[in-house]
Amino acid sequence: MNVLVINSGSSSIKYQLLDPDSADVVASGVVQRIGEPVAEGSPSIEHKSAGRTFEHDGAVPDHATGLKLVFDLFAESGHDLAEAGLRAVGHRVVHGGEIFYEPTLVTDEVIRAIAELSTLAPLHNPANVVGIESARELLPGVPQVAVFDTAFFHGLPAAAKTYAIDAKVAAEYGVRRYGFHGTSHEYVSGQVADFLGRDRTELNQIVLHLGNGASASAVRGGKAVDTTMGLTPLEGLVMGTRSGDLDPGIIFHLIREAGMGVDEVDNLLNRESGIKGVSGVNDFRELGRLIGTGDAAAKLAFDVYIHRLRRYIGAYLVELGRVDAITFTAGVGENDAAVRAAALAGLERYGIRVDEARNTAKDRSARYISPKGAEVAVLVVPTNEELAIARAAVRLVG
Template sequence: MTATASRVLVLNSGSSSVKYQLLDMEPDSAGGSAAGTRLAVGLVERIGEETSRLAHTPLATGGGTRETEGPIADHEAALKAVAAELSADGLGLDSPQLAAIGHRVVHGGLKFTAPTVIDDAVLKEIERLVPVAPLHNPANITGIRTAQALRPDLPQVAVFDTAFHTTMPEYAARYAIDVETADAHRIRRYGFHGTSHAYVSRKTAGLLGKDPSEVNVIVLHLGNGASASAVAGGRCVDTSMGLTPLEGLVMGTRSGDIDPAVTFHLKRVAGMSEDDVDVLLNKKSGLVGLCGDNDMREIRRRIDEGDERARLAFDIYIHRLKKYIGAYTAVLGRVDAVAFTAGVGENAAPVRAAAVAGLEEMGLAVDADLNAVRSGEPRLISPEYARVAVAVVPTDEELEIAQQTYALVNA
């Protein structure tokens, strides 16, 4: 890496998509831009289809979004198309200013507790974890291999969704099943959205004017996928997602917590196959299963029109949130802040208000005027008298991945 290499390309490879951001991790000498300045962002979607789409925004040049449509056969073709777009803006992958490529990897098991430079042994271990992350790790691996082929000389770094949660004590991470069976098949709570929980818990501490080591935070990452975490002094001590991202809160299309015997019942009584049950719980449950919509804005609109099915879905969603806030208050013993983040958490004021309503005895309250403000900045929405701060903290997983990647290659 050259002395001037300060850029990190962040790749989030899905099964048929690639999200990317190019960031500069060094502030300029005049103080005109801060570390983590975005130079370009983009998305390639519908990879492998005739109508693939690439949307690229060159923020460094102030240009508008460029969109192209046409067949993009595979991830190699997708990354080559991304490289061409970056080159057109003078930001190409061959630039000596590019320090590393950071990859989001969903599942790192217990082995990977921190960002890791990728070599053959690391890739093999990520492959070994495919059975516990069949929807995500294969796509992450494809993105890594493609990027390695394009820039074999450049450090490639894996940043794992599960890493932040590896600090959980054993009594929080283990399920109460036969130990030998659990160990043989790596069955335990791993947790996900770790880069978001790490970023938001740290930002929340800053919002309170304290070091993360001094603060206990409940983080509620509420997007189409949703998870909660209990963070004590900067370390995760419990989280709602488990072996897979299915456990925990009610989500857009996932059920969250459910009696495991429901799966046996559906197989025996409804004649459903394992794949049928998998699709039901992951893609046809949650809010979409309850009311047919997984967009909280649409659900609120329907509620305002008197739709009882939408109202019930919302109430179930909020009930589960309250249960986790209460449970993690007990786990932490002292809570300094509850932080809402991700698409729903950052934008749905009615969700925040409802989740906290009735919890005044626990020190929680929301100021209606502060809660109604729309802003892209971290902010408190609790009244001054509240014993526990309630915050809205926009998450930035790409910046977190870039920061961890850059710190590792510069260590």
């Protein structure tokens, strides 16, 4: 009895059909460049099942069409979802606001509430809603469960979640720090405890989820005490296309001096900033290639990214007081040795060291990248949000 996990993003859909008990993946795939033109010979959907890859060529105009095509590929590969006896469909939902902080069975009312929270996550919640609605239509009768990125950070200490603005305004409009990538941070911090053979309640950890979206968290005794993202996923680290932290006065300046409207500023900071804004590219593999050619803008983008990352690592070292483990995860964190080395360079006096051979080894499993006997364990631990969502869905529906 498997679970289908759907992660309907701003321009993509990632999915897995998996056994939540054994963690075995039956099939998986991705729909890419939704709403964008697709170059000839570049498939928009790649579906993997039983060692075979099934592809769909041609543009995917919207998320609903993409999910329908995915279901067709499941049937073509021998796993017709309508006849698969699914235990549940688990959906990643980015923003749960103050309302949702536990896995939640989807109803019409829940969908409306998720849609209303789109003002806080305009890149993601609308796509999450479409994914949920499409799955409900294609799989009537199968329990649909929403798992929220903000849930792990719901219990942040008051000092960490509160913005220093007028308290009445904050209360009326739900202005607080929510945090994101919580499913990943919770899963990885748990995996770290298992890897080290220690109880998570004993550990102080810094978890660095570095992908196109990026966030860091401070975890004390298994509970998050701070994180970089805030009211929306825009705050914090420099990301692929998002600015991360910036002086709020920049927004007023762009409105007054550049004549930008609110939507233009929103688009600038969410889609045209970050690594892309500085260098012109948002893929770290391409960024590394450009740096190798001597591209000054690419080098500057890398340096800005690392500068912000180190600032938060330092802040969390102070906040936690004692750090047992620093862990890199997600696409960049798991695969970019240069980022890992630069992020922790020069921190030997704090017991933090990166072993060059371990760091550059071609290994995709959970592993140490600190030297043997180092005071602070520096790790790479692959995240598995799909497995975490599947297990959360099963716990809810039984």
